[in-house]
Amino acid sequence: AQSVTQLGSHVSVSEGALVLLRCNYSSSVPPYLFWYVQYPNQGLQLLLKYTTGATLVKGINGFEAEFKKSETSFHLTKPSAHMSDAAEYFCAVSYTSGNTPLVFGKGTRLSVIA
Amino acid sequence: KAGVTQTPRYLIKTRGQQVTLSCSPISGHRSVSWYQQTPGQGLQFLFEYFSETQRNKGNFPGRFSGRQFSNSRSEMNVSTLELGDSALYLCASSYNLGNNEQFFGPGTRLTVL
Numbered sequence: 001a002q003s004v005t006q007l008g009s010h011v012s013v014s015e016g017a018l019v020l021l022r023c024n025y026s027s028s029v030p031p032y033l034f035w036y037v038q039y040p041n042q043g044l045q046l047l048l049k050y051t052t053g054a055t056l057v058k059g060i061n062g063f064e065a066e067f068k069k070s071e072t073s074f075h076l077t078k079p080s081a082h083m084s085d086a087a088e089y090f091c092a093v094s095y096t097s098g099n100t101p102l103v104f105g106k107g108t109r110l111s112v113i114a
Numbered sequence: 115k116a117g118v119t120q121t122p123r124y125l126i127k128t129r130g131q132q133v134t135l136s137c138s139p140i141s142g143h144r145s146v147s148w149y150q151q152t153p154g155q156g157l158q159f160l161f162e163y164f165s166e167t168q169r170n171k172g173n174f175p176g177r178f179s180g181r182q183f184s185n186s187r188s189e190m191n192v193s194t195l196e197l198g199d200s201a202l203y204l205c206a207s208s209y210n211l212g213n214n215e216q217f218f219g220p221g222t223r224l225t226v227l
Contacts, residue, residue: 043221101162
């Protein structure tokens with residue numbers, strides 16, 4: 001069965017500092033991996049996704065993530081945090097083959113301190 | 115192109131009542147999925163519909179049901195509401211079955227008193 005673990009339910013960084021949100025997955029077959037962001041009182045917005053090909057994936061708002069198969073990780077990074085990045089971030093996984101629903105991690109709330 | 119819309123945005127019900135939530139997918143999208151989001155359990159998959167047929171179902175009791183219409187719009191119903199059903203219910207649409215890029219609506223916030 002697939003599962004996703006997000007280390008740290010709450011991460012706090014200073015404005016301008018590096019953002020690193022951790023995600024590890026468990027999957028018996030090659031995964032599709034996603035990062036979503038949720039702002040208060042809103043739905044989820046796709047930040048980036050990995051399906052096949054290049055393991056370093058660039059997304060919106062300056063975020064990127066690297067798929068590391070050997071570490072079963074898909075950590076999300078941004079070189080310089082902005083106040084507007086404060087939100088909840090979710091990592092999700094699904095199978096590459098067949099029709100399977102997304103399995104989400106518990107989420108990481110990112111706070112950005114001025 | 116308009117995004118996924120969900121109605122109503124907020125609902126307050128009492129225990130034992132039933133509720134119906136509505137979701138209109140992005141135009142041209144044929145798959146609709148529903149998720150329940152709570153602080154304790156996070157995001158949990160409820161079910162997915164495609165071509166008016168349920169294709170996947172999560173681990174929820176039979177009180178939770180859904181359907182999809184020929185125009186791809188979907189509804190979910192919860193009968194005999196319990197306090198624990200209080201949650202944000204999110205709908206997501208995708209172009210096709212197995213297309214994992216899902217677009218989410220703003221959700222319906224259900225409060226059960």
